[in-house]
Amino acid sequence: MHHTGRNGASVLALSVALLGGCAGNGEGLDQNGRPLAPGGGSNGPLTADFASIQFHILTPICTACHAGGAAPQGLRLDSTNSYSLLVGIPSTEVSSTLRVKPGDPNNSYIIQKLEGHAAVGAQMPFGGPYLEQATIDIVRQWIADGALPAASAAGVGFGVTSISPAMHVIVTDARVPLVVGFSEDLDQTRIDGGSVRLEEIDRATGTTIREMPVRLSVPAGNPKALMVVPVAPFSDGLYRLTALTPPATGLSGISGSRLGGSSAVSGPVLLTEFEFETPP
Ligand code: HEC
Numbered sequence: 001m002h003h004t005g006r007n008g009a010s011v012l013a014l015s016v017a018l019l020g021g022c023a024g025n026g027e028g029l030d031q032n033g034r035p036l037a038p039g040g041g042s043n044g045p046l047t048a049d050f051a052s053i054q055f056h057i058l059t060p061i062c063t064a065c066h067a068g069g070a071a072p073q074g075l076r077l078d079s080t081n082s083y084s085l086l087v088g089i090p091s092t093e094v095s096s097t098l099r100v101k102p103g104d105p106n107n108s109y110i111i112q113k114l115e116g117h118a119a120v121g122a123q124m125p126f127g128g129p130y131l132e133q134a135t136i137d138i139v140r141q142w143i144a145d146g147a148l149p150a151a152s153a154a155g156v157g158f159g160v161t162s163i164s165p166a167m168h169v170i171v172t173d174a175r176v177p178l179v180v181g182f183s184e185d186l187d188q189t190r191i192d193g194g195s196v197r198l199e200e201i202d203r204a205t206g207t208t209i210r211e212m213p214v215r216l217s218v219p220a221g222n223p224k225a226l227m228v229v230p231v232a233p234f235s236d237g238l239y240r241l242t243a244l245t246p247p248a249t250g251l252s253g254i255s256g257s258r259l260g261g262s263s264a265v266s267g268p269v270l271l272t273e274f275e276f277e278t279p280p
Pocket of ligand 1: 057058061062063064065067071073075090091092093094095099109110113114120121122123124125126
């Protein structure tokens with residue numbers, strides 16, 4: 001394993017559930033492809049809001065595969081990561097189509113995958129049993145209504161909640177989006193070229209080989225997420241993404257709180273370190 005935290009970068013502890021494989025295929029569905037209500041349905045029936053979709057569909061059915069470092073196409077659908085990786089984020093398979101396009105279910109890749117007419121790959125859940133159209137229609141309704149996030153607890157402060165690719169993942173498709181999710185809406189006026197740094201790192205010495213120019217954007221409908229798009233293509237190697245902290249520059253939440261808060265975090269904050277490898 002590669003050492004992290006060189007160059008004075010602090011390591012953010014991110015809890016990522018690593019699943020071994022795709023066991024549990026179809027778990028969470030009854031024999032008719034209807035989602036089971038986990039916990040005896042204490043959370044009520046499936047409704048067209050994100051918390052309900054997470055509880056009834058994404059967590060029980062999709063995270064059998066879409067979780068941890070090995071999640072297909074880098075798409076993790078556990079409750080910590082799903083929203084920041086879905087809404088306004090380009091699909092890996094068809095990068096001209098957003099995974100979820102707020103207000104437009106027909107042009108949302110997740111719907112095309114659930115209904116089985118996406119241009120690439122299989123219908124989801126992979127291998128079935130598939131969701132009933134009535135269930136998919138509830139996901140469609142959530143998207144048509146603007147694909148709003150689940151109501152979140154206030155006052156958590158500004159910090160990183162989700163990062164893709166996850167630490168030490170091997171990425172083999174350059175289209176896998178780089179996304180950082182935060183606990184609070186970003187102050188978009190403070191995002192500039194100095195907000196994050198993407199570098200190729202020498203494996204042996206941990207020093208920087210080159211800095212990769214990036215384009216930063218906040219995806220439509222997903223104001224807690226920052227998408228990082230390298231301008232130049234990846235070559236095989238080790239990459240490190242860091243966030244820069246004040247006073248020089250740095251990201252901040254809409255409430256004005258900065259990364260690291262009032263604690264004495266100074267210098268770059270390590271977000272993730274991943275390998276890029278061209279498939280054989
Ligand atoms: C048994 C494993 C498995 C399950 C369960 C599963 N998927 Fe997938 N998913 C895959 C694989 C493998 C791929 C890539 C190959 C393909 O698309 O056929 C994929 C690809 C996708 C993609 C394309 C991602 C992109 O960025 O291009 C989406 C969207 C998706 N899945 C959504 C879902 C949803 C939503 C569920 C739950 C309803 C789900 N999947 C359940 C294995 C699974």
